[in-house]
Amino acid sequence: MADIDLTHGAQAPGRAPLLRALAALVVLAALPTLASALGYPALTSLVTRILIYGIAAASLNFILGYGGLVSFGHAAFFGIGGYVVGILYQNYSDETLFLGLVPGSNQMLITLPAAVLVAGAFAAVIGALSLRTGGVQFIMITLAFAQMLFFLFVSLKAYGGDDGLIIRRTNELPGLNMRDKEVVYYVCLGIAALFFAGLARLIRSPFGNVLNGLRQNERRMVALGVAPYRYRLVAFVLSGMGAGLAGALMANFLRFVSPDMMHWTKSGELLIMVILGGVGTLFGPLIGAAAYLVLETLLASWTEYWQLGLGLVLLFVVMRARGGVRALIVALGALLPGRQK
Amino acid sequence: MTAPLLQVTGLVKRFGGLTATDHVTLDVVPGEIHALIGPNGAGKSTLINQLCGELAPDEGSIAIDGAEVTALSAPERARMGLARTFQVTCLLDEETVLWNVAMALDVGRGHSFRFWRDIRRDESLTAEARRALAGTGLEGRAGVTVSELSHGERKQLELVTALAQQPRLLLLDEPMAGLGHVESQAMIGMLAGLKSRCGMLLVEHDMDAVFALADRVSVLVYGRIIATDLPGAIRENPAVREAYLGEGEEA
Numbered sequence: 001m002a003d004i005d006l007t008h009g010a011q012a013p014g015r016a017p018l019l020r021a022l023a024a025l026v027v028l029a030a031l032p033t034l035a036s037a038l039g040y041p042a043l044t045s046l047v048t049r050i051l052i053y054g055i056a057a058a059s060l061n062f063i064l065g066y067g068g069l070v071s072f073g074h075a076a077f078f079g080i081g082g083y084v085v086g087i088l089y090q091n092y093s094d095e096t097l098f099l100g101l102v103p104g105s106n107q108m109l110i111t112l113p114a115a116v117l118v119a120g121a122f123a124a125v126i127g128a129l130s131l132r133t134g135g136v137q138f139i140m141i142t143l144a145f146a147q148m149l150f151f152l153f154v155s156l157k158a159y160g161g162d163d164g165l166i167i168r169r170t171n172e173l174p175g176l177n178m179r180d181k182e183v184v185y186y187v188c189l190g191i192a193a194l195f196f197a198g199l200a201r202l203i204r205s206p207f208g209n210v211l212n213g214l215r216q217n218e219r220r221m222v223a224l225g226v227a228p229y230r231y232r233l234v235a236f237v238l239s240g241m242g243a244g245l246a247g248a249l250m251a252n253f254l255r256f257v258s259p260d261m262m263h264w265t266k267s268g269e270l271l272i273m274v275i276l277g278g279v280g281t282l283f284g285p286l287i288g289a290a291a292y293l294v295l296e297t298l299l300a301s302w303t304e305y306w307q308l309g310l311g312l313v314l315l316f317v318v319m320r321a322r323g324g325v326r327a328l329i330v331a332l333g334a335l336l337p338g339r340q341k
Numbered sequence: 342m343t344a345p346l347l348q349v350t351g352l353v354k355r356f357g358g359l360t361a362t363d364h365v366t367l368d369v370v371p372g373e374i375h376a377l378i379g380p381n382g383a384g385k386s387t388l389i390n391q392l393c394g395e396l397a398p399d400e401g402s403i404a405i406d407g408a409e410v411t412a413l414s415a416p417e418r419a420r421m422g423l424a425r426t427f428q429v430t431c432l433l434d435e436e437t438v439l440w441n442v443a444m445a446l447d448v449g450r451g452h453s454f455r456f457w458r459d460i461r462r463d464e465s466l467t468a469e470a471r472r473a474l475a476g477t478g479l480e481g482r483a484g485v486t487v488s489e490l491s492h493g494e495r496k497q498l499e500l501v502t503a504l505a506q507q508p509r510l511l512l513l514d515e516p517m518a519g520l521g522h523v524e525s526q527a528m529i530g531m532l533a534g535l536k537s538r539c540g541m542l543l544v545e546h547d548m549d550a551v552f553a554l555a556d557r558v559s560v561l562v563y564g565r566i567i568a569t570d571l572p573g574a575i576r577e578n579p580a581v582r583e584a585y586l587g588e589g590e591e592a
Binding site: 201202204205206207208209210213216217219220221222223224225226227231234 | 393395414415416417419420424425427431432433434435436444445447448449452453454455456457458459460461462502503506
């Protein structure tokens with residue numbers, strides 16, 4: 001009686017997922033060494049991008065897969081996070097004040113939290129208005145807000161306008177040589193590990209379960225005494241903060257930010273990653289980001305029409321592989337000889 | 342005398358030219374099952390939706406245990422001790438039976454804005470949910486996903502979930518609908534055993550159930566309550582017979 005699976009519908013039970021996550025972490029930690037030993041140093045930078053997009057896609061998935069709200073404007077928070085880093089860097093190097101008030105900074109311990117908080121503030125405003133609608137209207141209104149921000153940054157000539165901002169040097173972290181791409185990789189890996197550990201916890205918390213309950217049946221949760229709006233708004237803000245974190249890391253990795261980071265096609269890419277990887281799962285979006293970026297890299301080396309190939313793969317996943325690439329991996333894993341269940 | 346658990350006074354709801362709720366006044370006292378019957382389209386669902394807070398009335402007032410709640414939202418009323426079941430069952434379909442009850446218990450604790458505690462591994466919550474299921478006939482189905490339950494089991498689970506909220510007042514929206522004879526008898530037995538725990542407003546079509554359970558019966562016709570009386574007297578009431586019971590002679 002005591003071993004009935006309470007976790008049904010959320011994450012797989014037991015310690016096995018934790019062990020698998022730790023194994024993946026070990027492999028990722030060894031990756032730069034392996035990559036240079038095998039003669040593919042470019043692999044490290046590909047995986048850095050995968051980790052960063054994985055954070056962004058998992059953040060989107062929190063509101064989409066667990067909250068049941070399709071945000072089509074998450075690139076806005078990704079871009080805001082990037083611009084916080086970019087603008088702070090420009091003010092730092094020009095020794096000017098942002099809006100005549102805030103001094104610039106090139107310290108990651110300042111710029112990253114700042115990016116997360118600013119993205120969260122934008123998400124609070126956009127969410128407070130968008131969440132008064134639902135369904136298709138919600139999709140369109142989040143898209144509209146993101147496009148407004150896109151055009152705002154296009155017209156912001158002081159911060160590069162259309163051309164974007166070049167960040168001459170990656171933000172500094174005390175004691176680390178951030179000019180080394182490998183060090184940047186490890187910083188991203190560490191942050192991603194903490195992010196996913198926190199997300200795993202959040203999903204299983206009272207808050208995460210109420211949010212998931214609202215997605216399944218709002219009337220039921222209301223009858224239990226849950227006021228939906230507040231929970232969804234907080235979830236939207238948390239989701240925006242995660243995307244902001246990813247944007248700030250991306251700005252540091254590319255040493256460049258531009259309005260393209262918040263273009264609606266970027267929101268679409270994040271959605272594709274979530275759907276490709278597996279909606280409503282912890283690591284699905286990370287796997288989706290990996291699948292997307294690897295496909296992009298491979299297909300783009302064959303043809304400039306690589307998006308056609310990607311479209312076919314996405315079509316296959318949506319039509320045939322319910323639960324995305326993650327479910328496919330789980331299914332293949334179950335076929336391996338010697339595996340129980 | 343203590344205040345009634347539920348006091349509805351002069352409630353009016355209009356949809357355009359149609360008066361769906363027409364100056365309804367009724368009460369539920371502690372330990373009572375007050376049944377609300379009426380032909381299809383009498384406005385029973387509209388009334389229930391106003392009582393639980395999903396629909397705002399145009400006039401009149403609703404009080405729970407002496408406290409005015411007319412302006413409060415549905416979740417606020419739920420937290421004041423108003424639980425309900427639905428005509429068409431409303432459950433978390435992807436979760437297990439046990440988790441549906443656990444969720445009601447955890448929300449009832451009022452600590453849902455917590456971001457760190459892992460409640461999927463909370464032994465005390467699981468144990469409490471198991472206790473709530475004990476003796477309901479669902480204890481053997483605790484680990485089953487709700488989408489795999491039969492209609493009767495879903496109805497039962499809704500009732501268990503509502504009781505897990507520790508309500509003072511229970512609104513039952515057709516709990517017998519779609520149940521077979523055996524299931525209905527089980528449900529009647531279960532409801533009869535709950536009288537000491539909370540007052541109930543029972544909206545029901547099944548006359549056997551109504552006359553087996555109700556302490557008082559109100560009859561709603563075209564949004565208006567035409568009679569409130571003891572079950573025996575309602576059966577004999579000529580206006581009621583004409584408006585309702587006469588139609589199918591189900592009673």
